Amino acid sequence: MRIGIIGAGIGGLVAAAGLQADGHEVTVYERRDAPGAVGAGLTLFGNAFSALDAIGLGGPVRAVSADALGRMRSGQRRPSGEWLVSVPPGSGPEVRSLHRAELHSALLARLAAGTARAGRTAQVDPGGEPVVTVDGVPERFDLVVAADGMRSGARRTWGLDRGVRYAGYTAWRGVTASRGHLADEAGETWGAGARIGIVPLPDDRVYWFAVLTAAEGADFGDEPAVLRARFGSWHAPIPALLDATPPTALLRHDIYDLAALPPRFVAGRGVLLGDAAHAMTPDLGQGAGQAIEDAATLVLLLRGARPLDAALHEYDLSRRRRTRTLWRGSRLAGRVAQASSPAAVAARDALMRAMPAGAAVRASARIARWPRP
Template structure:
């Protein structure tokens, strides 16, 4: 009887768990090593686009997530005074991209991914260090407090500050500060009724989105020096920066407690890695291509990575070849959008806003075009999706003819 191949996944976040689930589905014996004492993510909401939902279809999870999530698209872009610069419709977005954009709490997605794995496949409180990447003639080796483990494949999903990335590519400069910090909250806001929106100010943005469970996910970003902290607390900092912006922002801030607010500086991999693998080790997610969040693609690209890795697990060179160009292009696009979002020149902001408003009125579908090549991606494997209509949502539309089988 053939020996089951063993995979070790370093990191129990979204990318690591998706990789574990996809490899387990392919017959691998998988162990996830998570440094934290639990899988409870330090995070808030996550937006999933049609590209990552198709990847989740491969492991049989796409329809479940569509059912659990709120559809996005009914809303648009605003100025701090409340004026709408553009409006979008969820049905139009779903038709354009062959599926919906959805929003849910990160913990919900993590729980669903972990449920795809066998009992005891996930070890929490298990710090892991890459000891040897291995090669064609010997297994990779990972050190843990309980001893060394060998594997046919190591998946490094250890995040922005990836120690595995440094070990594989010691001459790479790593991540750089993007110039701005972010705040996030997920809270109940009694009586809140509003359309999803993102609001662009001068060097600042804010986003508010209802979740399906009745809570509100809100985020903010502002140009700040690295490693800054509020003199009082982060809620007070948000009130100072956004307290006079349009409704429902004041109501959300009033409902938030200081301890509800998460703050993180944003770092990115500015110089692409030479590859996403070395020996028997493959990098996924932020460990490979940390990027600004302005396109909402960080977690989406980690999910794509994981499913493509499962398809090319016997040829990691093909995995790098499939993922490196795509993620590099998306990271560069995210950096461009961040500069557009966080403009500080008043004349430039006026021109930007006028152009966005005119474009939205004259050709609303053209406004979505920059996202088309991201959302239209298909995984290399056949989908597992049941194809049912997500509960409580509009019917999903069929992808446009001629793009159904295209991969990038």
């Protein structure tokens, strides 16, 4: 089959690598000048690896990721360092962490030369015909995959857009320049309208994210100074991680999700995949994992002998069912984690303290199961 893919993000590249390995003729269009990665670290859970394994990509992605996070004590702490939920090393579901740039490189390396075309802004056909138009020149395929991210033009063109919603908080991401900051503890620390997460990377550097409740589009001025003022008195090694991160390695994004999910993930011979279909807040760490699940599901469904329309119908049903729960769950998790009034913070922390670690582990294990088609 000839398949055109719009977007060389994680979703588009996993789909491209999986489909091409199955013998499909694949072209990926990416509007940026290089199909590389923007971003810092990333965590992927067992569901993402089950999906990657199913299409032969588990090995290459494991090779650029680390399982150190799962071997550390993790969970949630208070800014003082007191554990609210303490998950002992090795007791959670599979989780691996990696640098986005290395994930992109590993995926790009799986593609035949010339598959990914950078600097091409692509448009889909409003009627769902499998046609991709770049610079006014249409190209016909058998199927078009729109993996063009949260603000997907394809979703809009197909009449499936319900807008995006500002979640009420902004997130910084950083990677330390130096190594060896973590001994045997990672996880998240929750304050009032503020939290920080710590993740070990494969090369012993540390990926961290800091989240503050803020007005949409707020201007923070000297951002490293703001972070130090807000988190500099929190437990070790948080101040040291901030100090070990060059200001040029800081990224900040206001956090959005889709205001409502599209009524369908399929339009004629076109499919939405990844954030284009179901952008969720990052609070469950499942956005990229779901893009990977989408891609693997599509690859497997196209392997079957059933007609294309039937395969797309199953993709639509199964992926909408799976991602709706996580899109909602991410929103809820973000609200709880960003609680800011003293009463809400006290109630949240009391609830967390009362939760047995086993219950927290079981809840994340339920999420980390890919419903293979």
